[in-house]
Amino acid sequence: MKPSVQTRTSRSILTKGSGFLHGYSHTLNPYAGCAFGCSYCYVRRMPIALFREEDWGEWVDIKENAVELVKKEIPKARKKGKVSIFMSSSTDPYQPVEYNTGLTRGLLEAMVEEPPDFLFLQTRSPLVSRDIDLLKVLGSRVMVSLTIETDLDSVRKIFAPSAPPIAARLNALKELRREGIPSQAAIAPLLPCSEEFPDKLSDVTNRITLDDFFMGDGSGGNRTEQLGIRKLFEENGLSDWYDRSTYLKIKKRLEKTFADDAIYISQKGFFPPDQL
Ligand code: SF4
Numbered sequence: 001m002k003p004s005v006q007t008r009t010s011r012s013i014l015t016k017g018s019g020f021l022h023g024y025s026h027t028l029n030p031y032a033g034c035a036f037g038c039s040y041c042y043v044r045r046m047p048i049a050l051f052r053e054e055d056w057g058e059w060v061d062i063k064e065n066a067v068e069l070v071k072k073e074i075p076k077a078r079k080k081g082k083v084s085i086f087m088s089s090s091t092d093p094y095q096p097v098e099y100n101t102g103l104t105r106g107l108l109e110a111m112v113e114e115p116p117d118f119l120f121l122q123t124r125s126p127l128v129s130r131d132i133d134l135l136k137v138l139g140s141r142v143m144v145s146l147t148i149e150t151d152l153d154s155v156r157k158i159f160a161p162s163a164p165p166i167a168a169r170l171n172a173l174k175e176l177r178r179e180g181i182p183s184q185a186a187i188a189p190l191l192p193c194s195e196e197f198p199d200k201l202s203d204v205t206n207r208i209t210l211d212d213f214f215m216g217d218g219s220g221g222n223r224t225e226q227l228g229i230r231k232l233f234e235e236n237g238l239s240d241w242y243d244r245s246t247y248l249k250i251k252k253r254l255e256k257t258f259a260d261d262a263i264y265i266s267q268k269g270f271f272p273p274d275q276l
Contacts, residue, residue, distance in 0.1 A: 003035045004054060005097055007062045013069035014077060017086060020218050020267060023275040024120070025082060027089040028070070030103045032061040034091045036124055038160040040189055040229050042217050043090045057162060060095055067106040074114045084118040084272045094125030108134040115141055118272045122186070123147070124163050126172035135181045144183040145209065145270065146173045150191035151200050158236050159191055159229075174204040186269065189213045189224075190250055192241045197250075198257035207262050208254055209269025212247045216266050 017024030032048060034041065037057015043049055044056045052059065077083045087093050093104040108131050111119060115138060121128065124147045128135075135142055146169055150156060153166045176183040185201050187193075188211035201208060213224040221244075224230075233242040247265075254263055268276065 001058060003033065003037075003057065004059050005062065006059070007064045008032075009065045010063045010069060012073065013063065013066050014073045014085070015089075017084075020216075021086050021089055021270070023271045024084045024086040026077065026085050028066075028085050028087040028093075028107070029089060029091045030063055030066045030087070030093050030107055031091040031095050031097075032063065033059040035060050035096050036092055036160060036163040038124075038163055039232060040159060040213065040217075040224060040227060042223050042227075044227060045223055046090065048090060060091075060097055062097065062101055062103060064103075066103055067110050070107055071110050071114060074111070074116060082118075082274075083116040084120075084274075085116045086120045086122065086270070088122060092123050092125060093121065094123045094127040096125075098125075098127060105131050105134070108138070112137045117141065118274070119143075120145060120270065120272065122270070124160075124169065126164055126168040129172040129175045132176065132179045132181060135176075136179065140182060142182060143273075144176055144181055145186045146176075146183065147188055148173070148185045148201070149187060149189060150193040151197040152192065152194055155191050155193070155238075158232060170200060170204050177205055183207070184209055184264075184269065187211065187250070188269075189216055190247050192238050193250070195253070198254045201254075202257045206258075207264070208258055209264040209266075210247055210251055210254065211266045211269065212244075213242075214244045215247070 014026040049056045098104050119142045121144045148169050184207035185205045186209045190212045214221040217223040233239050
């Protein structure tokens with residue numbers, strides 16, 4: 001189902017980093033809502049989703065003045081200290097509508113002019129590779145984190161049927177590495193995967209962050225329980241995977257392919273470099 005898309009103007013665009021993202025001075029969400037509608041998305045339990053009539057995944061608001069705001073707010077924030085931005089915490093900055101709006105691209109153009117100290121770009125979309133030219137200019141001030149929760153598209157279709165296919169994400173990550181853009185695969189949240197997953201990842205990236213429903217949902221797994229994710233595992237004969245220790249088995253597999261210092265666990269993999 002195509003999400004309903006609206007435009008709105010915002011009063012501000014940089015939000016103070018807090019909670020899981022306390023290492024960042026700010027978060028930046030160019031859109032509200034998310035067309036990918038992942039079943040496990042913790043934003044489903046937040047006021048922004050709960051107070052909306054449409055279901056999560058069925059609506060996207062475009063913050064049409066985001067570029068104008070960021071041009072004013074970055075210099076202002078810099079007067080108070082380092083500016084490290086996490087984009088995005090409650091949407092994906094590469095919504096399908098971004099192909100037409102170029103809003104996130106506009107933000108990157110603005111950041112090339114007024115660079116933050118650090119930008120963490122978190123997405124599930126291969127569209128990020130469109131902006132390699134701008135990411136190159138940002139150089140070591142940027143890290144692109146592409147979520148690849150599993151290598152099995154059949155599993156992706158169970159948990160996040162509207163999110164981009166895995167093969168396209170792997171290709172995008174490979175392109176980012178080839179172009180010298182600092183990047184990682186975020187296995188977050190870990191979903192059932194094949195034995196070959198580490199090899200497929202080593203073909204496209206040098207850095208991995210591994211997170212799961214129990215460490216990464218900000219509530220020790222309670223939010224994930226409330227979202228009924230356990231049932232999805234059970235209904236699909238995947239119950240063995242829904243366990244606090246599963247990530248350790250996958251970590252062991254990854255360690256056969258990646259060096260220890262290339263594997264980050266949970267929150268650490270999303271920190272800015274000066275917080276490591
Ligand atoms: S892409 Fe991110 S913000 Fe969008 S539904 Fe999935 S987890 Fe939530």
